[in-house]
Amino acid sequence: MKQHLFVCQGLDDIPRWKEAFPYLRRCTPQQARAQAGAGDHVWVVSQIEGWSGLVQTLSQRGAVLVVLAYSPSSVEAFQALNAGARGYAHAFSTAPLLQQIEVVTANQGIWVWPELLAQVVGSTFRALGGEARMRDDALGLLTERERAVALAVASGKSNKEVARDMDITDRTVKAHLGAVFRKLKVRDRMQLILLLSQRSETTSSA
Amino acid sequence: MKQHLFVCQGLDDIPRWKEAFPYLRRCTPQQARAQAGAGDHVWVVSQIEGWSGLVQTLSQRGAVLVVLAYSPSSVEAFQALNAGARGYAHAFSTAPLLQQIEVVTANQGIWVWPELLAQVVGSTFRALGGEARMRDDALGLLTERERAVALAVASGKSNKEVARDMDITDRTVKAHLGAVFRKLKVRDRMQLILLLSQRSETTSSA
């Protein structure tokens, strides 16, 4: 029989989840690794250590994986999907939404947090489209200068270094960078570098 | 009322489709463009000219788009999804499958031709997922905890997040991280992530 496992660290015990799935079982990552099999639905909170490894293992085993995030990000969503998850949603999703996600994933569908959908679709399927258009969705949103700043920062430079290289003030660099963060929906330069390096990685291996 | 439109050129008249959706209406691209609105389900055969433009227009209008292909390809799937389609399937899909797709897309999900999905999901990117794997001289220098911290940080997490995930203080995270920087001879987390992603690239190609 298909079982519903909910993998969390121990603290989170949200009534919403039990409300959505009364037959749901909480368990530790270890238990999930031991018990989950093909056809099972496994919900994983992205706060647990090594969640992506767990997702990868169980999804290869044929389980249906959904990753729940307390603070969703496009980068993490990308990682989740690449690890084999079929869903990526906010951990505070309402019961009806959780049920909706269950319906979708049970039917071979993919469910991604709406705010991130465009981003994730762009970066996930970019690998198949060739390198010409990858600048279009992510970097295409940016202006000339913003793009320059983004690329410089993504290469590991500090704001000051970028400022010196571009012959502008670091205030201006910060201004551009702020716009980049907003447009690409990332929260800091670390996530920016992850987002931007994904394209060269996936393209190079394609 | 939500209507189901089926956009085709004129030749295809597959019984399967009507079997799956008795209330489905066939129409031309022009009719679809004129009639389809928010909430409508529109199935578009990728053989019609300018299908991606149509998909884009209607999806922006709030319609649910599914692209049907006679010879599915990853590139075309990519185009479809980027144009805003929520589904991409084989035109000869069975009636139950079509209904399944309808369920998924009606619930904000994405449905992609399974063979293609495997290709996408299974492709590349083990950069940050493989914490279980012992690899690389660089990470080999690190202790267990240092490696865990390094990988967590390299996946874009902040010190606090890593601390929470590993159930230790952020001071300790800093301590480990300091050791990582010293051992790997990098100045900050930026260079760490650049180093690690560079490594996983070479590893994946090997």
Next chain:
DNA sequence: AGTAACCCTGTCCATCGGTACTATGTTTTT
């Protein structure tokens, strides 16, 4: 002329990040 978008700069401020130094307890090695 007016609106908008972009580029540049600035201030203020809260937080984060990295380093230095210290310290305690555990395990392993010598």
Next chain:
DNA sequence: AAAAACATAGTACCGATGGACAGGGTTACT
């Protein structure tokens, strides 16, 4: 037993970072 390595955690310091807010200058489109 002594030494070394490790994991944890604390304080203190200071620069880097990112957001909020406020401008001024340019170009382009209406």
